[in-house]
Amino acid sequence: NAGVTQTPKFQVLKTGQSMTLQCAQDMNHNSMYWYRQDPGMGLRLIYYSASEGTTDKGEVPNGYNVSRLNKREFSLRLESAAPSQTSVYFCALSLATTSYEQYFGPGTRLTVT
Amino acid sequence: GQQLNQSPQSMFIQEGEDVSMNCTSSSIFNTWLWYKQDPGEGPVLLIALYKAGELTSNGRLTAQFGITRKDSFLNISASIPSDVGIYFCAGDKAAGNKLTFGGGTRVLVKP
Numbered sequence: 400n401a402g403v404t405q406t407p408k409f410q411v412l413k414t415g416q417s418m419t420l421q422c423a424q425d426m427n428h429n430s431m432y433w434y435r436q437d438p439g440m441g442l443r444l445i446y447y448s449a450s451e452g453t454t455d456k457g458e459v460p461n462g463y464n465v466s467r468l469n470k471r472e473f474s475l476r477l478e479s480a481a482p483s484q485t486s487v488y489f490c491a492l493s494l495a496t497t498s499y500e501q502y503f504g505p506g507t508r509l510t511v512t
Numbered sequence: 513g514q515q516l517n518q519s520p521q522s523m524f525i526q527e528g529e530d531v532s533m534n535c536t537s538s539s540i541f542n543t544w545l546w547y548k549q550d551p552g553e554g555p556v557l558l559i560a561l562y563k564a565g566e567l568t569s570n571g572r573l574t575a576q577f578g579i580t581r582k583d584s585f586l587n588i589s590a591s592i593p594s595d596v597g598i599y600f601c602a603g604d605k606a607a608g609n610k611l612t613f614g615g616g617t618r619v620l621v622k623p
Binding site (some may be wrong): 403439440441442443444447457489491499500501502503504505506 | 516521543545547552553554555556557560600602604610611613614615616
């Protein structure tokens with residue numbers, strides 16, 4: 400996970416609360432991703448950003464928004480948290496849009512009650 | 513929904529054993545990657561495969577990109593206790609650089 404930091408590591412929210420998960424990199428990689436991991440489901444892509452200022456939806460974008468204001472940071476926002484969003488969230492990077500090797504952060508464990 | 517099927521879903525290893533797991537799909541993939549995840553951490557890339565038929569090793573790990581481009585397997589030789597974890601396959605279908613992940617194979621130590 401060297402080079403990718405995620406904050407916070409753990410968070411508990413009540414239904415309807417909002418929060419932003421932060422991801423920052425020092426690897427100078429162009430593409431950044433947000434995944435969620437649920438038991439038995441592997442990793443599912445929420446949103447990704449091929450480069451600074453661009454974002455695209457992944458497989459499960461509903462209920463989330465993202466922001467890529469600079470090359471280093473990619474944030475994921477839950478505007479109104481729901482229990483179905485209880486999950487472990489991972490940020491990942493890849494060097495370029497033509498690179499399929501993705502490198503993951505340590506994760507944020509989110510519980511929505 | 514999930515397009516990559518990993519088997520077995522879980523397995524027990526005994527130190528020194530060789531173990532094998534695979535990943536299959538009904539779709540063609542252009543790239544296959546294998547990741548390992550330890551408890552409480554993010555997945556770590558083990559091996560990347562880019563050509564059909566390619567066989568690549570990383571230490572005691574060997575992975576192959578199936579000729580049909582619809583499957584891949586991972587072998588661990590002479591397993592050790594730190595091989596315990598969850599192994600994920602991932603593939604790219606040339607739809608940008610978005611990966612599809614399998615559900616994982618959980619490797620546990622035989623009691």
